[in-house]
Amino acid sequence: MATFGESSYKLAKEAKRTADLLVSPYNEDLVQNICRETRMLHTKAETILRTMRDDATIDGPDKRTSRLTQLIMHHSAVKHNKRVLFAYHRQRMDKLKELSWDVGRQGEYQRDIKSALGPQEHRFLEEYGDIVASYKKAFLDIDLGGNGGVGLVPPKDLFIEVRVIKDAGEIHTEYGVLNLAKGNQFYVRRTDVETLIKAGYLKHVS
Structure with a gap:
């Protein structure tokens, strides 16, 4: 059985390792494992808290300290998992935004990009791409990047x-x-x- 935090550690390590790639394949298995673990930890924390309230008058100092330690441990693990999930999806969202500007919707790498996306990322890429395309239409005489354009940043070296x-x-x-x-x-x-x-x-x- 996997230990607490193992899946989130693997996901964070993968995000760092693949940061320079076009778009790495969405790791649905690890994301779902982390979500299940987080729900389980949250349920256990609620159970511990309810028990502490119900037994407040009969628990001794050692018992209360033990339960409080467990509660803090579970709460910290939940926060850690959420931070990893937020960071992982934020990194991917920023990459999709960058690609919408720099590669464009008709680029030759669209098949590679779309095959690597998660279910909700397809929708995000399409909707954000619509926004970028609509904005660029107002500046057709300016190279804003994408579809072979180099964008507004001048090259430092030839x-x-x-x-x-x-x-x-x-x-x-x-x-x-x-x-x-x-x-x-x-x-x-x-x-x-x-x-x-x-x-x-x-x-x-x-």
Whole structure:
């Protein structure tokens, strides 16, 4: 049987490990395990509190101290689980917002993105994408990013060094063909790979 906090520890560790990916697959199993554990802990805490109230006049100091310690332990575990769940979903929500601006709705990575989303994330991505698309329509003469655009942030360097962190096949540039196989490293023109960096296929090596 899993110990208290084991699932939330695994989820937090996974979120940290996958922070640089395009979008990591939604871990439904761990999320549901944490939710079930949190409900169980909350129920046990309520039971302990009810027992303390009912037996307040007959419990000795040692018994009251023991029950209070259990109550605090269960309450702390509930808070910890909730914080991990909030952090995990906040990280994913921020990533989806970033992709809505930087990759766009018609990007070539939409299939990879959507296959990794949880049930509610699909709805969020669609609705937030509608907001972004509606906003961009008012600024058609300005590059706000997405669909190959580089956005409003000016590049610091014309050429940069990048490392491939996810296979992306071959791309043709003005200076030749690049084989973007995982682990390869190139010195390339920033504008040729900007979209791939934002999509999580390449990493800028500083």
